[in-house]
C-alpha cells in the first residue's frame with residue numbers, strides 16, 4: 001500500500017504529556033498556554049484534558065478549568081479522556097468536542113490503570129458511548145499495551161484486535177493503538193496492525209507510539225506504509241504513563257512532522273512554530289526537550 005497523502009496529527013502533550021509530570025500540579029495557565037500555542041501551530045486535534053479521578057491522576061484535576069481557559073480556535077477539535085459516565089458528564093459540561101474511552105489489551109494493565117477487568121471496562125464504556133451519541137459527541141477508543149505490557153510482557157495481536165473490534169462495534173469512530181511502553185519494533189507493529197485491520201478498517205485506526213526504546217519513528221514508518229493516516233504525538237516528547245513505570249513519552253510531534261515532511265505527506269502543521277512551542281513548554285516545566293528535531297533546530301532548553 002502507498003503512503004497516505006495526508007496525515008492528521010493528534011496532539012497528546014496537554015494530556016498524555018502532562019498527566020505524569022512529577023512535582024507540584026502544573027498551573028492551569030501553563031496548560032492553556034500550551035494548548036493555545038499548539039492550535040496556533042496548525043494542529044487541528046488536541047487532547048486537552050482528562051476527566052478522570054484527581055486522586056488517581058492529580059495533574060489532570062483542573063480539566064474543567066483548562067477547558068474554560070483556552071481560546072478556542074475554529075476548526076480545532078479539543079478532546080478529553082472520559083473513563084466513565086461521571087467523567088463524560090464533566091467533559092460535556094466543560095464543552096469538549098470529542099471524548100475518549102481507554103481500554104487495554106492486557107488484563108493486568110487494565111486493572112492497574114482503571115481498576116477493573118477488560119470485560120468490565122467495556123461494560124463501563126458502553127453507556128459513555130451511548131450518552132455521547134445522544135449528545136452528538138464523537139468517541140475515540142484507545143487500546144493500550146498493543147505491543148507489550150509492563151506486567152504481562154508480550155501481548156497477542158489477536159487480543160489487541162479483539163478489544164479494538166469491541167470498541168469499534170460499540171460506536172467509537174476511531175481506535176488509537178497504544179504502544180504504551182514503547183517496546184514495539186517495525187515487524188511487531190506490522191503484525192499487530194494486520195491483525196487489527198482484519199477487524200477494523202485501517203482508515204479508522206490511529207498509531208499512538210511511545211518512544212522508550214527509540215523505535216517509535218521506525219514503527220510509524222511501518223504502519224504508514226500499511227495505510228495508517230492518523231498519528232498521536234506529543235510536543236517535545238513529553239509524557240509517560242502513571243501506570244507503566246519507566247515508559248517515556250509519546251514520540252515527539254516535531255520528529256514525526258519532520259519525517260512526514262520528508263515523505264511529502266501533508267499535515268498543515270508549521271514545524272518552526274512547533275519547535276518553538278516545544279522549547280516554550282520545556283522552559284515552563286524546567287524539563288529536558290525530548291525531541292531530536294527540537295534540539296537540532298532550536299538548541300536544548302536545559
Ligand SMILES: CC(C)(COP(=O)([O-])OP(=O)([O-])OC[C@H]1O[C@@H](n2cnc3c(N)ncnc32)[C@H](O)[C@@H]1OP(=O)([O-])[O-])[C@@H](O)C(=O)NCCC(=O)NCCSC(=O)C[C@@](C)(O)CC(=O)[O-]
Pocket residue numbers: 016019050051052053054055056057081083084086087088102113114115142143144145178179180208240241242243
Ligand atoms: C477509572 C477510575 C475513576 C476508576 O476508579 P475507581 O476507584 O475504581 O472508581 P470508583 O467509581 O470507585 O470511584 C472512586 C472515586 O473516584 C471518583 N471518580 C470516579 N470517576 C471519576 C471521574 N471520572 N472524575 C472524577 N472523579 C471520579 C468517585 O467519585 C470516587 O470518589 P470518592 O467517593 O472516593 O471521593 C480511576 O481508575 C481513574 O480515574 N483512573 C485514571 C487512569 C488514567 O487516567 N490513566 C492514564 C490515562 S490512560 C493512558 O495514559 C494510556 C493512553 C490512553 O495514553 C494510551 C497509551 O499510551 O497506551
